[in-house]
Amino acid sequence: MSRNxxxxxxxxxxxxxxEHIYHTRRQFMKMIGVWVAGTLLPACTVSQAQSxxxxxxxxxxxxxxxxxxxxxxxxxxxxxxxxxxxxxxxxQQDELGNPLTPYELVTGxxxxxxxxxxxxxxxxxxxxxxxxxxxxxxxxxVHRPRTFDLEDLLKKFPQEERxxxxxxxxxxxxxIPWVGFPLSQLLKEVEPMGSARFVRFESVYRPxxxxxxxxxxxxxxxxxxxxxxxxxxxxxxxxxxxxxxxLPVQNGAxxxxxxxxxxxxxxxxSIVKIELVEEQPATLWSTVAPHEYGFYANVNPEVPHPRWSxxxxxxxxxxxxxxxxxFNGYAEQVADLYRGMDLRxxx
Ligand SMILES: Nc1nc2c(c(=O)[nH]1)N[C@H]1C(S)=C(S)[C@@H](COP(=O)(O)O)O[C@H]1N2
Ligand SMILES: [Mo]
Numbered sequence: 001m002s003r004n005x006x007x008x009x010x011x012x013x014x015x016x017x018x019e020h021i022y023h024t025r026r027q028f029m030k031m032i033g034v035w036v037a038g039t040l041l042p043a044c045t046v047s048q049a050q051s052x053x054x055x056x057x058x059x060x061x062x063x064x065x066x067x068x069x070x071x072x073x074x075x076x077x078x079x080x081x082x083x084x085x086x087x088x089x090x091x092q093q094d095e096l097g098n099p100l101t102p103y104e105l106v107t108g109x110x111x112x113x114x115x116x117x118x119x120x121x122x123x124x125x126x127x128x129x130x131x132x133x134x135x136x137x138x139x140x141x142v143h144r145p146r147t148f149d150l151e152d153l154l155k156k157f158p159q160e161e162r163x164x165x166x167x168x169x170x171x172x173x174x175x176i177p178w179v180g181f182p183l184s185q186l187l188k189e190v191e192p193m194g195s196a197r198f199v200r201f202e203s204v205y206r207p208x209x210x211x212x213x214x215x216x217x218x219x220x221x222x223x224x225x226x227x228x229x230x231x232x233x234x235x236x237x238x239x240x241x242x243x244x245x246x247l248p249v250q251n252g253a254x255x256x257x258x259x260x261x262x263x264x265x266x267x268x269x270s271i272v273k274i275e276l277v278e279e280q281p282a283t284l285w286s287t288v289a290p291h292e293y294g295f296y297a298n299v300n301p302e303v304p305h306p307r308w309s310x311x312x313x314x315x316x317x318x319x320x321x322x323x324x325x326x327f328n329g330y331a332e333q334v335a336d337l338y339r340g341m342d343l344r345x346x347x
Contacts, residue, residue, distance in 0.1 A: 087243035089177035094163045096329060098315070101174035103243045105317050110250040111168065112269060114203065114210040114222065126249035129209055131270070134254050140200070140275035143191035150254045154240060156189075157181035161244075162237055164260035166267070167299045167328045173313045178258055179241030184232045186274075192228065196276035199231040200224075201257060204270045218288065224268040225281035225295065226259065227337075235260055235333055238271070261330040263297040294347040298338065299328035303347050 087103045094100075108123060115125040132150065139145035148156070159179050167173045187199070205221035207213040213220045230236065239258045240247060247253040252269025259266045265285050275281075285293035292306055301311045301324040312321040327334050338346070 087245045089163070089243050090161050091163045091177060094165060094175050098165070098175050100163065100177055101315070101317050106174055106176050106242060107248045107251060109172075109316055111264065112212075112250055112252070113218065114212045114220070114270075115250070116212055122250040123248070125211060129206075129249045129253075131249060131254040134272075136255060136271055136274060138186065138190050138274045140277050141193040141196035142276050143193060144189070146190055148186075150240070153181075153186075153238070153255060157185050159240060162239075162258070164235075164258060165328050166258075166260065166264050167313060167324065169263040169265055169293065169297070169305060169310075171308065171310065171313045171324075172316050173324075174316050177243055178237065178239040179244065180237040180239035180255075180258065182234060183236045183238050183257070184234070186238065187228075187232060187276075190276075192276050195278050197228055198277050198280055199226050199228060200273075200275040200277050200281035201226075201268045201271055202273035202275075203268055204272045219284060222268055222284045223281065224257065224266055224283050226266070227280075228276070229337055230259070233334060233337065235330060261299060261327040261334045263293075263299055265293065266297050296338075296343075296346045298334075298343065298347075299324060300326060300343055300347070302326075303344055 089100060092100060109119045110122045111119060112122045112126065115122045134150045135147050136149075136153065137145075137147045159181055162178045162180065164176060164178060165173060166176050183199075201224045203222035204210075205213065207220070212218075226236070237258050238255050239252070240255050242248075242251060247256065249270075252267075252271075255271055256269040257267050257271065280295060283293075283295060286295055299310075304310055310324055313324045314321050325331070
């Protein structure tokens with residue numbers, strides 16, 4: 001694998017970043033910048049204000065540090081960088097001191113089966129995929145069902161940068177500076193009914209444009225689900241960008257879920273529908289292979305996949321393997337959600 005990957009490491013980002021991303025970046029940064037400057041700062045609490053101070057450059061330890069979950073403005077560097085074409089991140093490492101995975105790797109090595117099963121082939125097949133206009137319908141067991149277009153999402157919900165580890169069930173991992181907002185904010189907006197217990201997500205279905213959706217064997221469209229309390233958790237975000245630019249199509253443009261303590265397949269891309277439901281929803285992977293991919297899919301080094309160990313992982317762009325952390329390193333924040341549950345049964 002590393003031989004293939006070294007190809008990306010030697011490529012200048014400006015050579016492989018789709019041009020439309022450069023053009024929309026300015027607009028994107030402006031839009032979210034207005035909200036950072038005009039809305040987020042005056043309204044923020046003391047703890048949020050503290051988090052606006054950049055983290056120390058020194059390596060921090062797991063025991064004393066907190067994840068970068070509080071808002072970090074993403075627009076303050078607009079046009080100050082000498083090369084505005086280069087995607088940028090406000091925060092250069094995660095809360096454990098791990099460096100960001102380079103932009104070329106985050107966007108050049110992706111899983112998006114609607115296009116292809118080849119991780120390095122997605123970007124080329126996705127390059128003409130239209131993500132504007134885009135609507136996300138939010139309904140089901142809610143008092144105020146609504147359809148948001150992308151501009152609504154960007155304007156209504158202050159966008160912040162979140163540096164999260166991403167751990168794929170296949171045992172590779174990355175550190176990604178997402179731009180987005182807590183899913184809880186959107187859910188509060190539609191007012192879930194008391195009977196709502198789960199949230200179901202659905203990806204776009206356009207088989208004419210997505211060659212993978214014409215292949216048999218998968219029950220398209222891609223769907224995923226979370227328990228309502230997982231969906232409301234502060235760490236759960238809808239991402240609209242990464243490295244300060246709008247999401248590239250291959251990473252799930254224009255809006256995708258990110259649930260950092262779960263295996264990557266829970267983080268469904270290119271969402272068009274969100275539904276509050278009473279029963280645990282079916283998911284694509286647990287439908288295809290129920291004994292391999294459970295509904296919960298919490299990162300757990302102690303529960304092996306039936307075909308491989310989950311005890312360690314390869315951080316893309318690094319050599320060697322590192323131990324996988326329970327809940328992908330977010331146990332302190334999320335373990336309480338699963339108190340009393342047998343995590344081998346609910347895998
Ligand atoms: N719609 C859709 N969402 C998806 C996938 C997919 O194939 N289709 N792949 C999943 C898997 S297996 C992973 S690991 C992550 C990868 O996200 P990334 O490519 O942005 O790193 O997206 C997830 N979301
Ligand atoms: Mo994955």
